[in-house]
Amino acid sequence: MTRFGYTLMTEQSGPKDLVRYAVSAEQVGFDFEVSSDHYSPWLSAQGHAPNAWTVLGAVAHATERVELFTYVTCPTMRYHPAIVAQQAATLQILADGRFTLGLGSGENLNEHVVGQGWPTITRRHDMLREAIQIIRELFTGDVVDWKGEYFEVDSARLWDLPDVPVALAAAVSGDRSVETFAPLADHLIAVQPDREAVDAWHHARRGTGLSGDVRVIGQIPICWDPDRDTAVARAHDQFRWFAGGWAVNADLPTTAGFAGATQFVRPEDTADAIACGPDLDAIVEAVSEYWKAGFTDIALVQVGDEGQERFLDEAAGPLLEKLRSAAG
Template structure:
């Protein structure tokens, strides 16, 4: 397995995102991922930088660590032809270190353009068309496209990396087959073996599978527990709810009754390496090849990196390397 570092734009100021990754590269993380939102989930998180501006800075500030969106929605706020252009540019700027992670999106971020939020079946139709367009444009030729949801009129990318940007697709359940057909890697937010198996059986055999673990590292367990609750309570209702809520105020209302103990079941807290190794084991057993860690709290990033370099990463490499 490889172990990555998550840049959570919704909790961290944009300049700190850059310095955080410079130091994460030095600490020995194998790759990085960055969220791509218009809003934070909760007002208390307080940030939501434009990920693509940050990525340009990251490409110049770092040297070898791979970069990846986790994930970009190409169906509303961004037209897929524009996503293809900026992903290709990132491929050039990063000397081939960039992977385009894609997902079908959330109302939270996409409603800002005022077109309404489509039903889930329509969103997945749009997602499939978008990936076809992006993949075609990465080929370097002129692209014309007339689909049910998108049109492209004689588009062409002039700045392309030496090798096409890899595409990752976030999928769960039956949609893993779509990722197997169209993507170079699978992204999934739960360690469910059946999803990975379906991805492999439908044509994704041998392709990487990426996941993410939210964590709350620190030496005071109770403080970590409260910080985990404050940062991650928004995810407790599950994806079917999360994808539909339109704003931070709605997430606040939906998570009023979420308790710290409801969150820490899935968020390792404190400084016991064994707890983190056990959390990773669940993903390893499910067939994941890449796991990134998303540390709670912008002011606690440096402490996590220092501990990870000295203790966590060596333990994980020994166990799962």
Template sequence: MTQLGLKLTSELHGPDDLVEYAQLADESAFDFAMISDHYHPWTATQGESPMVWNVIGAISRATDDLRLGTGVTCPTTRIHPAIVAQAAATAGAQLPGRFFLGVGTGENLNEHVTGERWPEHDVRLAKLEEAIDIVRTLWEGETTSYDGEYYTVENARLFTLPDEPPPIPIAADGPKAARLAGEVGDGLIGVSPDPELIEAFETAGGDEPRYGEVTVCYDEDTQTAVERAADLWPVEGLPGELMWELPTPAHFEQATEIVSEDDVAELITCGPDPDEHVETIEEYVDAGYDHVVVHQIGSNQAAFVDFYEESVLPALS
């Protein structure tokens, strides 16, 4: 049976609000949550970008049963994988048995800030594979030195560790990353209902879980929802590789000037019709995802959770 999760969107909400929304998820019929890990929002209008590890620590004290994962952390450029290993180990200790480290190759938007070169995709994949190896090695709790192609670790040991290492699902936007997820990951994370991603993941040896992320904008008034989605999430309309390559929120603002409200209405399920929300989620289920995390655009998260509990989740059971 497909599990449904709530997306905690760091680009749109400050740290206290994210903790509040995690509590909503914990007390609701949602099965899990995922929290984004960004240095910048996509656009200045979105307006937030708190440090994810601080927020995860607060969520660990504010929830009882919520399963939480990063969606996703890039452990290759902005933060060295040895530091990501420590941060995620601490999160795993704070959320015993209910934390997972979702990872991916990242976006130039977040990763260029330290002045590191933003490499081509194949290099980013190779760096990610090496970073995952470092994280898992450090989670063994032994003093570690590592001399890889991209990273060096010297006499490092993690003393605070969870009882069990967190799973590491890998985000994929194409077949190469999906194959890597199948080869070395503990699951797949995707943002489109593309069965070819699932096929590439499974062919490379991948199994469950498979997380799909869908963006919606619930409001009692459809036009209000469309306007909010167009204002806060026009990046849904960007083509090709722009999401991974543009370096600053200002560049995203320039690129999204061509995205109209009509474009957003075509791409994002907006409004109060539960059948449309169910149909959108079922596209991901039919593609092969067994977990679907729903990103609701806007601050009306409590109303959204109530709407899903009353009108959407029962139709998915």
């Protein structure tokens, strides 16, 4: 059965609002909730970037049923992997086993703030691979000493370990990242409905003797509103950065850079990329590309803080019914 999730979009809402939305999303019937982990919004119009881990700790206590994910945390620059391991173990305890640690190689937008530059994609993948190995070691509860190519760990131990081990999900975008991370992570994260990537992930895991219940977790933006013109305007104002694709999105360092890069993106271009307006069937059609590509879990991003409560109160329940009926 396909599971449907709600995105706690830290770039567009403040921390107290995010916790309220998390509670409402659980009550309306979403299966899981994912949180972005940003130091900066994509565009100034979004206007927020609270600390994801603080928010998730509050969400863990405010909710009871929904699974929780980071989507995604970069454990290589802004955070040392030893700190990510501690954060994840603590959050898993607070969430009573409902948390999955989603990891990725990051975006310049968030990681440049610590003044360490921005490595090439090959180096970022190598750093992420080493970080995952360190996190896995720390999750054993043993004392860890590590001296690798990118990180050092000196006599570190996690003193509070959850009864339910923290599963790891890795964000991938190409053949090399699939080959690198399929043997290291439990689950796959991808933001494009790419059947070939999903099949390659399963093939790579089988090739190393790994099996088990592998989840494929995707995400898609939507902009529901009773008025389509309002929805298109909101999506263009706050989500036109999405048109650049991840090869571009990973490398731009500032909101000003994203504003400049997207200055010629028209509202109709945004509407072509994102389902906008009151038509729930059109949203279902857009989301269906993911389960057809083999995704087991699909998180929705309702664009914009304005209208978020109305989406949860009026549209989310009927939309979930339609999605579950269509996905079978």
